[in-house]
Amino acid sequence: MHCLKILPVAAALAIGAFGQGGFKPPTGPAPRTADGKPDLSGVWQRPYVPDMTKSGPNQQGMAELPFTAWGADQWKNYHAEEGDYAGACLPFGLPRSINSPEPMQLMQSAKYVSLMFEQNTWYHVFPIDGRAHRDQLPTWFGDSVGHWEGDTLVVDTVNFNGKTRLDTIGHPHSDQLHMIQRFSRTDLGHMAYEVTIDDPKTFTKPWKNTRTFTLRPDWELMEYSCEENNKSLWEGRIKVPKY
Amino acid sequence: MSRLACGSRRDTLMLMKNRLFALLIALCAASAAAWAHHSFAAEFDGAKTITLEGTLTKLEWANPHIWLYLDVKDATGTVAKWQCEGGAPNGLTRNGWSRDSLKTGDQVTIEGWLAKDGSRTCNARSVKLPDGRRIFAGSSNPDAKQ
Numbered sequence: 252m253h254c255l256k257i258l259p260v261a262a263a264l265a266i267g268a269f270g271q272g273g274f275k276p277p278t279g280p281a282p283r284t285a286d287g288k289p290d291l292s293g294v295w296q297r298p299y300v301p302d303m304t305k306s307g308p309n310q311q312g313m314a315e316l317p318f319t320a321w322g323a324d325q326w327k328n329y330h331a332e333e334g335d336y337a338g339a340c341l342p343f344g345l346p347r348s349i350n351s352p353e354p355m356q357l358m359q360s361a362k363y364v365s366l367m368f369e370q371n372t373w374y375h376v377f378p379i380d381g382r383a384h385r386d387q388l389p390t391w392f393g394d395s396v397g398h399w400e401g402d403t404l405v406v407d408t409v410n411f412n413g414k415t416r417l418d419t420i421g422h423p424h425s426d427q428l429h430m431i432q433r434f435s436r437t438d439l440g441h442m443a444y445e446v447t448i449d450d451p452k453t454f455t456k457p458w459k460n461t462r463t464f465t466l467r468p469d470w471e472l473m474e475y476s477c478e479e480n481n482k483s484l485w486e487g488r489i490k491v492p493k494y
Numbered sequence: 495m496s497r498l499a500c501g502s503r504r505d506t507l508m509l510m511k512n513r514l515f516a517l518l519i520a521l522c523a524a525s526a527a528a529w530a531h532h533s534f535a536a537e538f539d540g541a542k543t544i545t546l547e548g549t550l551t552k553l554e555w556a557n558p559h560i561w562l563y564l565d566v567k568d569a570t571g572t573v574a575k576w577q578c579e580g581g582a583p584n585g586l587t588r589n590g591w592s593r594d595s596l597k598t599g600d601q602v603t604i605e606g607w608l609a610k611d612g613s614r615t616c617n618a619r620s621v622k623l624p625d626g627r628r629i630f631a632g633s634s635n636p637d638a639k640q
Contacts, residue, residue, distance in 0.1 A: 266620045266628045269590025301636045331536035332610060338532030340558070351531075353584055369584060370531065371558075419533055420636065473584045477531055480556035483579070488537045488611050 276440030276465050281402075284359070289402045289436050292359050294472065295464040297444070299352035301419035309463040316422065322453035325423035329416075334492025336414065339484055340477035341491075342391035343368075344415030345375060345408055346430060349446065356472050357434075364397055364404065371477040377406065384409055389426055391415060406432040414494055417448065425452035440466045531558040531582065534607075534634040538617040542608040546576055546616065550600045555583050555593035560632075562618060564602065578604050578618040581632015589630070600624050607635060 282290040298310040306312045318326060337343055343351060353369035365376040379397035387394065389412040397406045413426030429449040436442050442464040449457040483489040534540065548566035560580040565573045580586065583593070596602065603622035609615035618631040619638050630638075 266630050268630055269595065331533035335533050335536035338536050340531075353582065420535075421533060470588070473587070475557050475582065475584055477558045479558075480554055480561070481558055482561060482577075483532065483537050483559075486613075486615075488609055488613070488615065489532060490536075 274467075274469065277468060279439035281436040281438055284361070286361055288361075288399060289404070290359065291357050291364070291404060291434055291436050291442065293466045294354050294356045294468070294470045295442060296354050296467045296470070297349070297351075297464050298462055300350040300460065300462070303350065303418045303422060303448075303460055309465070311461045313458045313460060317455040317458060319451075319453060319455055321425075322423055322450075325453065326421075329421045329423065331421055332490070334490050336416070336492050337419070338481075338489035339491040340371065340481055342373065342415070343370065344411065345392045345395070346417045346424065346428075346446070346448070347415055347419070348373060348375070348392070349432070350418050353475060354467060354470055354472065364406075367472060369472045369475050372475050377408075379404065379406075389413070393428070393430065402435060404434040406434070408432070414492075423453055424448065424450050427452040442466075532634065534617065534636060537609055537611075538607045538635065539610050540607055540635055540637060544606060544608050544616055546578070546604045546606075548576065548602065548604075550596055550598055550602050551575075552598065553593065553596050557582055557584065559634075560586065562596070562602075562604065562621070562631075564604070574614060576614045576616065578606055578616040578631075579634075580618045580621075581634070586632050589632070591629075591632075595629075596621070596623075604631070606631075606633065 284290045298308060300310055304312050304314055304316060348368045348370060351368060351370035356367040358365045358367060362378055362380045363376055364379050365374055367374045375392045375395065377395035377397055381398045382396060384394050384396055389410050391412055391414065393408040394410040395406050395408040397404055408430040411426055411428045416422060417424050427450055431447040431449065433445040434442060444462040444464055445459055447457050447459040448454065546564060546566050548564035550562060550564050552563040554561040560583055562578045562580060564576050566576055567573050601624055604616065604618050605620045606616040606618040617633055617635060619633045620628045621631050622628045
């Protein structure tokens with residue numbers, strides 16, 4: 252008789268969800284814009300990547316990061332409880348925004364692409380007409396320029412302020428970060444994404460993650476105010492980092 | 495002979511159990527990983543789990559995280575006030591939650607992890623509803639699974 256009790260026990264251990272499920276991305280060829288370029292537009296569900304060394308559904312990580320001595324020291328001595336810039340609602344920066352759990356809408360014209368991150372309602376807009384990087388002060392999201400290599404949009408970003416982290420767990424980078432992103436819409440419902448982290452101060456050689464984004468025509472972006480109810484900061488459990 | 499038969503049946507049931515677990519794990523991975531705007535480790539201790547049974551006194555439905563407030567009675571009837579952080583309303587909404595999913599006065603059980611600062615604060619992994627269902631609450635713990 253006791254054999255029959257196993258299944259209910261197993262089911263009782265599970266934690267469920269209220270709803271969702273059953274979504275299937277649309278099928279068909281990758282669309283194109285009027286000028287013949289791949290149309291990357293849409294609301295995209297991306298894998299949440301809190302740790303870029305880990306692999307999971309739609310995410311291939313880099314298991315062993317090639318730290319320099321400086322980078323290893325930064326990683327070894329990072330303690331989020333002493334200062335968590337994202338918890339303090341400071342800008343995530345481009346690497347951590349693309350790793351964030353909430354969806355992203357990509358909007359595209361002949362000259363510009365905008366990545367609209369639902370996470371904290373941030374956006375990052377940059378030219379894709381082949382122009383060079385601007386000469387300006389370093390920023391949280393860096394300075395991006397894009398160009399087409401065949402049907403792949405290659406986005407090159409430099410000039411970061413070095414105040415951000417690569418991912419939620421806190422892997423470091425420096426202000427010498429050079430980030431290369433490759434977006435390729437493989438069909439109507441999917442985008443192949445590759446990100447290369449090139450930071451000679453932090454890593455001895457460039458390394459990358461590869462991912463698959465899924466089109467969510469059933470989703471629209473929602474407002475996300477990080478400051479609205481950030482009790483953890485107000486009550487002192489999260490601290491603002493000292494830069 | 496009967497022991498052998500029972501063993502075969504047990505093996506079959508164990509196989510079914512293992513498959514069910516694999517299915518449950520796959521469903522969990524597909525529908526809800528942890529969500530976070532901040533580092534879990536900045537605020538909470540993944541080694542200190544807690545289970546709280548009490549009466550919901552308030553649900554704050556706002557970004558960057560929902561907060562659940564509950565009164566928890568000990569054996570002597572003394573009430574302690576607790577607060578627990580859940581996921582972001584946006585992600586929870588896409589996972590079927592709404593601000594009406596829980597009501598003031600509901601008897602709930604929250605499983606989660608304690609804050610590092612020793613206050614009566616937790617990060618909620620799951621909420622057990624009055625109807626008995628245990629629902630993933632959008633924990634920011636990267637190790638949290640449904």
